Amino acid sequence: MDLIEYEKLIQSEEAARSYLLGFCWKEGRRFCPRCGQHPVYVLSDRRLRCGGCRYTFHDFTARWLNLGGLSCRDWLRLVKLFELELTALKMCGQLRLAYNTIYKAVTAVRFALLAQAIDAPQLLSGPYGERLGFAKGRLRMERASGEQEVIxxxxxxxxxxxxxxxxxxxxxxxxxxxxxxxxxxxxxxxxxxxxxxxxxxxxxxxxxxxxxxxxxxxxxxxxxxxxxxxxxxxxxxxxxxxxxxxxxxSRRFPLYLKELEFRYNHKSEDIFPILVRHLCSLVPKSE
Ligand SMILES: [Zn+2]
Structure with a gap:
């Protein structure tokens, strides 16, 4: 993605949102993140409802980017800075967001990358998932007491x-x-x-x-x-x-290692759209 294309995307919240939506729904075909069915009906406030199980959701429900709470433009800016390998601390100078917000969003990007790996189901479930801070589709930023020491x-x-x-x-x-x-x-x-x-x-x-x-x-x-x-x-x-x-x-090391595996294996590619695709993918359901 060249700079002009990128700047167009972050010109407005609407442009950024429509870019992200392109990765969420194949050919715009929405389905229910809970039961996988469609049709899905559009309610007011952009909410959606499943015609099968009646679940009410929105376009980013159950996706990695929903764990961050950033605007669409800020997500794209953050992904750009992540692509350029800025640390969360350095991102603070460029995004007008609190460090904790940025750190959590960057962690969600790393989880999205890890989730694409073949061994992700094992790393994200059981004691390994718990230690990493992932349980029931949510991120836990602090360590839990009584966590098992599985390295x-x-x-x-x-x-x-x-x-x-x-x-x-x-x-x-x-x-x-x-x-x-x-x-x-x-x-x-x-x-x-x-x-x-x-x-x-x-x-x-x-x-x-x-x-x-x-x-x-x-x-x-x-x-x-x-x-x-x-x-x-x-x-x-x-x-x-x-x-x-x-x-x-020690706790977060698998996220960093999987990030480096991803970067190394895509070093000759434009990773911006790949990062966005992973960020927009569904969070795996675990027990
Ligand atoms: Zn449903």
């Missing part, structure tokens, strides 16, 4: 210029440290982030732990992890960005 471990695989950051539900962070201690798997630390040498079919295992992990057990290996020996590739792309994200928490 997801990912396997990185670079295949012909594509990166796969696979969630590995059968491996726990403590297992990775065990592999290191007992089977000499080289580990490297970057704050609370830990990555390994090659493991089975993966170029590296990676996770971001918290204070509960016995980091003291990690010893300097004489061998560098495989990904550090590569020139170019995903890790060279991701490493400085993870540093720049500055204070990636």
């Amino acid at each position: 997801p471990v990912f396997g990185l695989m670079d295949k012909g210029g594509w990166i796969f950051a696979d969630f590995l539900p059968h491996i726990e962070a403590a297992d990775v440290i065990h592999f290191h201690r007992n089977f000499q798997l080289p580990l490297e630390r970057m704050g609370q982030l830990v990555y390994t040498d090659r493991y089975q079919r993966y170029d590296a295992l990676i996770f971001c732990g918290d204070a509960h992990l016995p980091y003291g057990l990690i010893q300097k290996s004489s061998r560098k992890p495989y990904v550090d020996s590569l020139k170019g590739g995903f890790w060279n792309f991701a490493r400085p960005r993870l540093k720049r994200f500055n204070g990636v928490t």
Whole structure:
């Protein structure tokens, strides 16, 4: 999307809204987000009602962008700044919105990206979803008390210029440290982030732990992890960005990793419309 096209979109709330609606309804065909049926009737105030189950909703109901509470223009501005990799704090200078509002909206964009991944159903449900702050189709920005300490471990695989950051539900962070201690798997630390040498079919295992992990057990290996020996590739792309994200928490790490997977795999594309498409997609229903 060039700048002139983008400026046209944000010229008015109506133009921004109609751009977003184009991603919500294929050929303008509305359906009920609850039962999937149509016809859908238009009520006053742009509300809609399902002819099947009588559910009353609006165009953005049950979509990721509905979790943010921004105007349509502000959504597009925010997506543009996200495309340019501005942090939420830097966005504050350009969008006249409170930091918390921006941070929540950016988090919704990240969730929308994660939700497109093949392993999303596992990451968004059960204890992993709860720890990430996603339950019953809603985002929870604060940590809940009594949250389980399940630290997801990912396997990185670079295949012909594509990166796969696979969630590995059968491996726990403590297992990775065990592999290191007992089977000499080289580990490297970057704050609370830990990555390994090659493991089975993966170029590296990676996770971001918290204070509960016995980091003291990690010893300097004489061998560098495989990904550090590569020139170019995903890790060279991701490493400085993870540093720049500055204070990636263990809790939110899967969102950042999936964002980087998305950016890397679309690095030669115009990601603005792709980001908007994901943002306008339906939030998966979980238990
Ligand atoms: Zn319905």
